[in-house]
Amino acid sequence: MTVKIERAVLESLLTMASFVEARDAYTGGHAWRVSQYGKLLAEELGLDKDDVFVVRLGGLVHDLGKVGISDTVLNKMGPLTDNEFALMHQHPEAGLAALGEHPLVPVVREAILEHHERYDGGGYPTRQRGASLTVIGRILGVADAFDAMTSTRPYRAGMTGEQALAIVTQEAGQQFDPSVAEAMNSLFKKGSLLHVLGHASDEHLMLDCPVCGPVIAPPEDAGDGGDTVCPSCRGRFTMHRRGDTFDLELQEVTTSLYMPQPDRRAVSSILAALPAHQLKI
Numbered sequence: 001m002t003v004k005i006e007r008a009v010l011e012s013l014l015t016m017a018s019f020v021e022a023r024d025a026y027t028g029g030h031a032w033r034v035s036q037y038g039k040l041l042a043e044e045l046g047l048d049k050d051d052v053f054v055v056r057l058g059g060l061v062h063d064l065g066k067v068g069i070s071d072t073v074l075n076k077m078g079p080l081t082d083n084e085f086a087l088m089h090q091h092p093e094a095g096l097a098a099l100g101e102h103p104l105v106p107v108v109r110e111a112i113l114e115h116h117e118r119y120d121g122g123g124y125p126t127r128q129r130g131a132s133l134t135v136i137g138r139i140l141g142v143a144d145a146f147d148a149m150t151s152t153r154p155y156r157a158g159m160t161g162e163q164a165l166a167i168v169t170q171e172a173g174q175q176f177d178p179s180v181a182e183a184m185n186s187l188f189k190k191g192s193l194l195h196v197l198g199h200a201s202d203e204h205l206m207l208d209c210p211v212c213g214p215v216i217a218p219p220e221d222a223g224d225g226g227d228t229v230c231p232s233c234r235g236r237f238t239m240h241r242r243g244d245t246f247d248l249e250l251q252e253v254t255t256s257l258y259m260p261q262p263d264r265r266a267v268s269s270i271l272a273a274l275p276a277h278q279l280k281i
């Protein structure tokens with residue numbers, strides 16, 4: 001089928017996706033990295049431009065269903081119980097249900113529904129396997145898992161890229177599509193994943209909160225001496241420029257209302273990549 005994507009509709013979808021950050025501050029950086037890993041993998045595998053765009057967009061919205069997961073489960077500092085896992089496993093279908101009749105559902109359906117499926121059929125929610133999964137889902141499965149492994153959370157340190165890549169290689173044919181695992185290996189060897197691992201590029205600036213880690217996407221127009229708020233601990237910081245990045249000086253912990261804003265750099269970048277033609281999906 002073909003779909004014409006209107007800019008305004010795409011913007012509204014990305015705004016909705018950013019609401020997840022009100023529940024889980026780590027989702028913003030995660031979604032951007034999954035989108036970037038996905039784009040690189042899709043290009044490495046030789047997918048056409050339309051599919052590369054679908055993967056890239058899918059990475060930004062894949063965890064939308066987490067808005068429906070309770071805070072006690074979503075932000076739990078430790079292992080989940082069986083019941084909590086069962087709840088967490090509903091987030092792909094919840095995300096799709098939340099979008100209802102949204103006109104871009106045909107474009108993002110596979111990303112949302114398949115990113116936790118496994119190549120050997122042991123994933124969730126549908127336990128599909130192998131080639132019955134779309135290439136979009138198989139790519140985002142690797143991208144999502146690689147980012148989960150390499151991300152530092154308050155309760156555990158992230159693995160190095162090498163450690164995560166060893167697991168991706170070991171799980172080729174089991175959790176992961178072997179061709180996607182191989183593409184991840186070759187991208188890593190070329191050094192193409194480094195800027196994503198460091199969550200920094202021209203289109204994305206993520207700052208480290210001293211308490212919560214890399215969760216602060218400062219406003220695009222923020223400069224030296226500007227203010228930014230950590231979406232996790234709600235610390236308000238003054239930004240002091242240091243080279244390409246900023247040091248943060250804590251001013252106060254704010255108790256005022258916080259609403260996440262879409263990351264304008266990431267939104268502008270994907271809008272610029274929006275194909276003018278009808279997208280073939």
Ligand SMILES: [Fe+2]
Nearest residue numbers: 062063115116
């Ligand atoms: Fe997910």
